[in-house]
Structure formats: structure tokens, C-alpha cells
Amino acid sequence: MQITIILVAPARAENVGAAARAMKTMGFSQLRIVDSEAHLQPAARYVAHGSGDVLDNIQTFPTLASALHDAQFTVATTARSRARFHYYATPQELQPLLEEKAGWIKRAALVFGREDSGLTNEELALADILTGVPMVADYPSLNLGQAVMVYCYQLSSLLQHASPAASEIDGGQLQALRRRADRLLDVLGVADDHKMAGWLQQRLGQLTHRDTAMLHRLLHDIEKKLPG
The missing domain is CATH 3.40.1280.10 (SPOUT methyltransferase, trefoil knot domain)
Known part of the structure; x- marks a missing residue:
């Protein structure tokens, strides 16, 4: 690194x-x-x-x-x-x-x-x-x-x-997860809860590689269930 x-x-x-x-x-x-x-x-x-x-x-x-x-x-x-x-x-x-x-x-x-x-x-x-x-x-x-x-x-x-x-790196994985989380908060109508949004963004930084990948899968499944 x-x-x-x-x-x-x-x-x-x-x-x-x-x-x-x-x-x-x-x-x-x-x-x-x-x-x-x-x-x-x-x-x-x-x-x-x-x-x-x-x-x-x-x-x-x-x-x-x-x-x-x-x-x-x-x-x-x-x-x-x-x-x-x-x-x-x-x-x-x-x-x-x-x-x-x-x-x-x-x-x-x-x-x-x-x-x-x-x-x-x-x-x-x-x-x-x-x-x-x-x-x-x-x-x-x-x-x-x-x-x-x-x-x-x-x-x-x-x-x-x-x-x-370089072939082993998906460098944008964490940034993509942050964007996904932001979009989900917006869709749920809670994006204005700055305390929760701030807490979430800070906690994402502590995730391991495996946890990041798993949360991507979870958000993908949630997104499929949301209207639109």
C-alpha cells in the first residue's frame, strides 16, 4: 500500500x-x-x-x-x-x-x-x-x-x-458503496437525518474487504425490491 x-x-x-x-x-x-x-x-x-x-x-x-x-x-x-x-x-x-x-x-x-x-x-x-x-x-x-x-x-x-x-484491485468498491448508501437514504426519505448519515459514512470506513462485498450484495437485493 x-x-x-x-x-x-x-x-x-x-x-x-x-x-x-x-x-x-x-x-x-x-x-x-x-x-x-x-x-x-x-x-x-x-x-x-x-x-x-x-x-x-x-x-x-x-x-x-x-x-x-x-x-x-x-x-x-x-x-x-x-x-x-x-x-x-x-x-x-x-x-x-x-x-x-x-x-x-x-x-x-x-x-x-x-x-x-x-x-x-x-x-x-x-x-x-x-x-x-x-x-x-x-x-x-x-x-x-x-x-x-x-x-x-x-x-x-x-x-x-x-x-x-492492479488486476486484483477494485479501488472504487468503497466509494461505490458510499454512493449506494446515499442513494438508499434518499429513496427512503431520510437523507436529511445528518446524524444517521454521518454515522453510516464513518462506519463504512471500518469495513473489511469481505464485509464491503457483502454489503454491496445486500444493497443490490434491497434496490431490486424498491419501486422504480
């Missing part, structure tokens, strides 16, 4: 450099930047210290949605108090979840938000699952570079898993 790190609108060049250094230390190399040129400032390369190749290969995008164009599974980091949905995975819980998905998903994205305000609710809604670092402090905040290091350390073992062959 390929894991791409995405930083959304980082404001400080030093934070981008620290993130690049954390990535290189743990074996990650694919970094994308959304709506920022902070990585072009000299301070980014100074702090990166030996991780210049990560900075040199940065891809930039105007929006998070465009940065996720080829991601088959998206994890968004957030402070618990900002989470739109109640469920979120700790870094420890995230590792086995992604390990299972390594067998049927080629590229995952791990998204970090702005230093001062994190990700918007609209950006969080693009994720398949949310994650946060439990902290004792009254003000739950990590420096961006520290946060990237925590996750890269926790997930570094996933880099040892070979990506599945």
Missing part, C-alpha cells in the same frame, strides 16, 4: 520541513500540499535537514478534493472536540485497520489540517475515517511536525506490505 501524506494549507515553512523530516525518518516519501507555498521558503529546507528529496517531490493542489483524486481510502486527522462524527480511531487502532486494507487498496491518504484551525467540516466529510491522538492536556494540540511523526512512526510497518497487483 502506498501512503500519501497531505498537509492542508500549512502556514509555517518550519512545520513543513519538520513534517518532511519525520516522513523521511520513518520511510515515507509522498507529500502533497494543499493551498500553500510555505514549502518553497528556505526555512522549510533548513528544518528538513537531509530530507530535501521529500520537499523536491512535493505535489501541490488547490483543494483537498483535488489532492485526493487518486486516493482509494482517506484518513483525516482531527482533535476530538472538532470531530463531526462521534467515532474516530486512535493511531494504534488505525494501524490494523489500514493493514487489512493493504490487501485491496493501492493508495491511502493521511490528511493533516491547518495549524490553527485544523480541517473544516466539509474537508472532514471527504474522509473515510477520522483519527486523533488522545492527550491528557486541557488544550489538545500537537505541533504539525510532531503529529506527522506520531502517525508515521505508528504506520511505518505498513510500508513493508507489497501493493496488490
